[in-house]
Amino acid sequence: MKKQIKILALVLAVTMLLSVLAGCGMFTKDMVKYRSQVVLTVGDEEITLGKVSDAYTNVYMQYGSYVGSSITADYILELALDGLYAQYMKVDSYKKSEGVVKYTEDQNSFVGKLENAEYLTLAETQFVVQYLKYQVFTALDSYTETYISAEHKLAEVEAEDTSRDFTEAEDMGDAKTYAEKLYNDNFVNEDMTEYFQDYYPEFDVTSEGAIGFTDYVYSADDEALTKRVEEINERIKDYIIDEEGERDEYPTITAEEYIACQQKAVKKYNDVIKSTYGIELEKFYTSQIESFIISIIGAKYDLNVAKQVESNADFVTDLQATYQSAYESAKAGYNLNPDSFVTFIESLSSTSYIYYVPDKYNVNSAEGGEGNGYIFVKNLLVPFGAEQTAKLTQLKNIVGSTTDPRYIEYRNQLATEIVATDFLVEDEDNNKVENLFVMEGDQLVVNSEGALGANLSNGVVTEMDGMTKDETFIELMKRFNTDTAQHTATYDYVVRVGEVPYDYTAKWVTEFVDGANAAFKLGQYRYALAVSDYGVHIIYYSKPVETQTMNFAENMYDTTSAEYRYMKTFYTDQLTIYTTKASEELEKQYKEGGLIKTTSMFNKFLKDIGLSYDFDKAMEVENDAE
Secondary structure (H helix, E strand, O other): OOOOOOOOOOHHHHHHHHHHHOOOOOOOHHHHHHOOOEEEEEOOEEEEHHHHHHHHHHHHHHHHHHEOOOEOHHHHHHHHHHHHHHHHHHHHHHHOOOOOOOOOOOOOOOEOOEOOHHHOOHHHHHHHHHHHHHHHHHHHHHHHHHHHHOOOOEOOOOOOOOOOOOOOOOOOOOOOOHHHHHHHHOOOOHHHHHHHHHHOOOOOOOOHHHOOOHHHOOOOOOHHHHHHHHHHHHHEOOOEEOOOOOEEEOOOOOHHHHHHHHHHHHHHHHHHHHHHHOOOHHHHHHHHHHHHHHHHHHHHHHHHHHHHHHHOOOHHHHHHHHHHHHHHHHHHHHHHOOOHHHHHHOOOOOOOOOOOOOHHHOOOOOOOOOOOEEEEEEEEEEEOOHHHHHHHHHHHHHHOOOOOHHHHHHHHHHHOOOOEEOOOOOOOOOOEEOOOEEEEOOEEEEOOOOOOOOOEEOOEEOOOOOOOHHHHHHHHHHHHOOOHHHOOOOOOEEEEEOOOOHHHHHOOOHHHHHHHHHHHHHOOOEEEEEEEOOEEEEEEEEEEOOOOOOOHHHHOOOOOOHHHHHHHHHHHHHHHHHHHHHHHHHHHHHHHOOOEEEOHHHHHHHHHHOOOOOHHHHOOOOOOOO
């Protein structure tokens, strides 16, 4: 069986921790006296019963509902141990690898306080400590709210509207290779950073008290406590009923009541851990930090394997050759059947690459040079209001057609009365914008005195300070656009221009296609207006649809390029090959080499817990040739 290794699997310790906090530990506190006993060794690494117990709990949380039907408890133990073997083989191998860095207490203040911290940088260890604290704090928040909900009905927290967020290019940061970038990305969590800034701004991950979560419960004078209580009170939706049975006012909770609920949540979790494992929550939490550190050391081994992909002298050559082969194939296919390009380009997705554009559909080619082909456009839609839409519907019923000159004239006039929403203004009472458009003769144009006038005039885009024309138009889309489908798309809208087939406009409203053609005739980086029954479309011609000629030697790490996207896909395929081979070699080295061993305590543990495990069979290495 082929096994693909991910560069970093930090979830294990956290998932296990939270599952145990939920009261799902599989082994009882009777086992507590054995938790520190070594039951397995992998090379020089020792696996205690506590680690086996925790791994078993984690796997049980995933598959426990199937026990007794399709799988057995013995099989869950087998899965848990397989995971531990895979992890500790990598840890042992990494520690023994040439050039491994070990940090001193001067370089990492957690060295000597946390087991194996010397193999992590200070920043990596701080992330471990803070991230586990974040996971526990947010879990405790949930249970704190449970206690509040016992007295008050709480409205659900509204999900943040991200429809206006444009996808930003990835950041390579200090990474020199893609493997390093993937590894480094695991130590960035914006939600965690924001959480501590909002609710625990005084938290210092370098402080002596950073390990643990006794600081979860607020003191009465914490400024962040006020913010918490205000947020909860805004969500309380039940009413106080007055003597006449009428709704009177919303109830509220006090800071003292919130603290009391926090204390109940912590006590509950502590009781769960003590009853399950016989140890205090603080001690258990520290053990999970150390398990997390083990995961990262294993990830460092994976990183070394992953680096081999890009360090291979043939990587760029093979990448360029793979692209070239795809290009030649697409070129031959489209030249043989140009119309097959239509199907491809009109269903362009984020995973698509434009290897070749046949001349027939290239607006800049000799054959399509008269303006027949496809272009990319951005659409900023300012919609009609409900009242205006109702008026248009009524008029259409009277004149019988949306192409009637009277209808079009009236619709254009209504467009000058549109009240737009500036979505970057948070105050809903002050985010309405009028006078965006005016009529010049029989043409609708951007009002030079309006909110769009500074950047859009006579089809020309005037750049904002430090921005390109593309970036300027995107900024206007963030403010006013209601057609947000394109915000997170890899490609802009693709529109056919020139000699457009009659049935093509079925994909778009006719006015939009006409507007795209008008923008195209004005030239790249220009815009045109089109009025449809939806509202006013400001259609910006960003670039023609052309063959994506890729140069990986120069652009492979330009995160805005097609080369970068293509490299990531190719890299993933290559990584599977390297990691599979590394996994098989490592497994063979440790299992066939007798480097994995059990202790007498392992058999005692199995007997006491009533589980069976065939260790000899587990040490057999799979042979792909069989």
